[in-house]
Amino acid sequence: MLQQTRVAAVIPYYERFLSRFPNVAALADAPEQDLLAYWAGLGYYHRARNLQKAAQAIKQSGSFPDTYEAIRRLPGAGDYTSAAVASIAFNRPHAALDGNVLRVLSRVYADGTDIAAPAGRAHFRGIADQVLDRTQPGAFNQAMMELGATICLPRNPQCLLCPVASLCAARQTGRVHEFPVKLGREKSVVEERVFFWVEREGSVLLWQRPQDARLMPGFYELPERVHLPGIQAGELLGEFRHAITFHNYRCRVYEAVPPEDTGACGWVRMRELPQLPVSTLLRKAERLCRRTRTVF
DNA sequence: AAGTCGGGGCC
């Protein structure tokens, strides 16, 4: 859950997820619909599927892997996660390199290597492995990440509070703002999208992404014109913005009467939406429609 | 090496 997601955002999801899937076997045997419903809103849904695959592999093998290499073979466990679990849970000497640590290292050493490039990350991994406290790697890794998350902030680093300011090369030379160097950002793309809110007797017309879809498989979505050919737009219910990765969507939602041909869409009872995997975009539209419509 | 995947919070 913590992959590319802030701790504060994860905590409520983590609590609910663990109360529903309290152990490896429970997660391994969970219905896909449940898994996605409990992850819905967190984003990066391949993480949920990989986590379940990992649980199934662990259940199959009979024990939790306790080395970096064995953890690294689990689906969804890359360099960072494998090092974090191996060091924190099993005291294995592997440096965990996340966005926080990259920032701390680049500042402490005033190192202008591009942290966005794979080669740059390999460069910093070499440094991290050298400075790692091999007697308490878990504590060291967490200290590095915590320093980056609380003191060595991206935009307003709290250098006056920093316990290692005296050995920070960037601080000593007054160049903290120059680090880290991060190149090659994509520009965001603005796109207009029109959705239709078709409601009848407590149900709403939705389509479901195929289970084998690459993007958000199994999720319910609000239909656009392509899903309901010949649909007549009624009143504009409202609009909102929805940004996903580098797409910036301007979304408008129109009310519409049920068409004769509902195409690939189906009626979904609105009361059941909370238990279904539903995209955040649909949740935003739902809130919009609850506000602007007179529901009875 | 580059492209892609969500969503939210902060400035």
Place this chain on the structure above:
DNA sequence: GGCCCAGACTT
């Protein structure tokens, strides 16, 4: 409106 987050995987 842009940036970044306790990254990983595919192409």
